Amino acid sequence: MKYYIIALLLSFTALAEGQVKQGSLQVGSQFPVMEPIKLLSGGVLDLQSSQSKVIILEFFDTYCTSCIASMPKLKALQKSMDGKIEIYMLTYQDKNTIENFYKKNKFLQEKKAILPTIVADTVLHQMFPHQSVPHSVWIYKGLVQAITHADYVKEKYLTDLLLKGKIDVPVKDDFKQLPTFNRESAITNSDKSILGTVILSGYDSTLTQVSGLNINKDSVGNVSVYFNNMDIFGAYTSLWTKIKKPTYLLLPQRIVWNVRDSSRYFYDEMSSKSYQEWIRENGISYKRTQFGQQSEAGWAELILHDLNTMLGLQVQWTNKERLCLVLKRKNKRITRIVRQGDKIKKVESTSGLMFVLDFSGQYPPAIDEVEEKINLELSTYKNLDELNTILDSYGLELVLENRSIEVLEFKEIIN
Template identity: 35%
Template sequence: MNVNSLTLTVLFHLIIAVGTLKSQTKKEVDLSKALKVGDSFIPPKAVQFMRGELKVIDWKALEDKVVILDFFDTYCGTCIELMPKLQKLQDKYADKVQIINVGWQDKQTLEKFYASNAYLKENHVNLPVIYADTYLKERFPHQGAPHVVFLYKGKIHAITFFRQVTAENILALYETGAINLPLKNDFGTVDLSADINMVKNLKTSIVITGYQDGVPMEAFSTRLDSVTGKFKTTMINRAIYRCIRLCTNKMKRADFFVPNDRVVWKVKNPRKYDDLDRVGESWLIENGICYERTDEVYRPDSIQARLVLNDLHNVLGIKTYYSTKNMKSVVLKRGAMRKSKAPKTGSGRIYENSRALAESIESSGFFPTAVDLVKSKDHIYIGSFNNLDELNDQLGPYGIVAVIEDQDIPVFVVEEVDQ
């Protein structure tokens, strides 16, 4: 199955009544000053900046280098995680690139942020930072950070995602003067069924396409289309598996956490359905889908999700369902009350019940899947642990013991169907 070549339209003629409205709105932003890829870059007359090795930000002098504007926020974990990578690229390719962080916060706030962030200190991050910016954000508006702009020779060559800031992309632009990267546009829109909406007396339509460049990712949502007066349910630029999980969670949430270890793939290539290797935008461009369903009537998400899931099953030739599988697991059982040797510190966590503890154990990465046979509703305090013995020591006062054994555990199955 080649998702990029898949564009399916199915029309159903139904007579149904219009229900109530459920809509989502985006924050209103003035896009009249926004610059686009291919435009000439109009630099600010002056900027306030701090840190870094530059004495002055001379945009004209920087035209012979690739200039990367990295818009960030101090409360954005991904932004902070990215900064050491940017610093390494700056250090290695200083003759070819100039990376500049751009923030909207004031100097005092940013000085306090850099002074108190041990992670950035340890990684010797010292890139120039434009602070209290309004001009650049007006030219490159966005709702989510990081937000990255590639400039070269006075032109805008890319407005893209943080994963695209690589040595390969910097060198490609520097050496060839051109580059084609995925477009990050937090205000992009797409009407997958624009042509279908012109069909007279249309009752229902279903459209599934591949990735749409320049359109922000969107989860399951239903809204009233003011033009057609019909309700549209959409999922935009998502992995097939993530679309399926969105639907199944809307229908009825699973009684268990569904990590990758609890997904059974009965398919030729699981990596066509989900970004298992966390590649990012390049994977999504190749394998992501957009879904849009038009209806005359509004239905609650729990009902609409079942229809959407059936559409995905029928169009993509798959079926998904819950089952069980025998797997080696950490099992929480009732045991004798025991004293703990571990000192109680403030670094632990209070779990609402034994199920919450089992889910945390499973997601910790230290152990395989976890099963709760205790079914306790009491709060459980557990500090840090690195192995089963350390965990069991802390479980002692609660009369709980964790053992590793084979269990039939719930799993989620994705299966391809012969058509």
């Protein structure tokens, strides 16, 4: 792993091992003999008679949108593996909750993506404790072969396991303790003048993924600010929010990439790699330790300076001309129309309308040149013309025009 260091002295302390809950199973553990497990559909899962297949236990709940979104892919994967794997959804929620959810979920019904499901589970949750879902457990030949993020449930990894009988993938451990930094351990007998350290590294598998600006202070005044295993774009934007309060969504049109390869900085959902695979190649971790307090904005400015220096970047807000969707007041009498129906969207101001438009991702950046607190009732619209028909009754109009707007520029300044 490559490290970029600014410090009078760099010292690492031993990392605490993650606390293991009593009775839980780890990678390599023998899976215990169990009675067949009842499935929602009425069948059973008999793990003892399925040792020739890879069994994936996919922990989920109905609040996890990414879990639900992944089910069509998981079902297609199971079909493509031609009986060599079996995937089971697994939840603590009761039978009625899941039955009603599956029945009413149009996405799963249309995709025909409902997988065999274990409901009201407590036993397997105790064996495989976790704090976030999706949470994937791989069982093969009676052993726990892997515990991973759902991103790793792919044909290439499953094929490796079937061919080799084992697999080397990162372990998802939601209970791993964060490392601690002991300032005294960083001060040698020959030099007691250390005032602080700054450490920037690539992805570090020993660290739990922690985003944003995190601040810890000990009893004697040492302060540590850090983030772990973030993408570079996310690190910069989260820090900037501490300095400059966002007033709009940061759409792609508001980002300028003056870099050789933007895929190093920002994860593209169209990438052939899963996010977990990508972040292990491109993520960064940062930690600054020193005496003294700062405001959040002050810490953010210090960290941004460190990142710019060590990554060879200049990241700044500037203005560029862009095609925008501009809201204007029309010179006409306002005609109030009472709209009724279940699909009426109510917006309390023109700035709220700008957020709705930006959030949809269907239009250029929305610019509010009216800036009024006005109650807007928007019926369903399919395009800009239909939306303008609705806005006409309020004396408003959206037009496509160029404007000079704020953009965040990423510029590489070293080779």
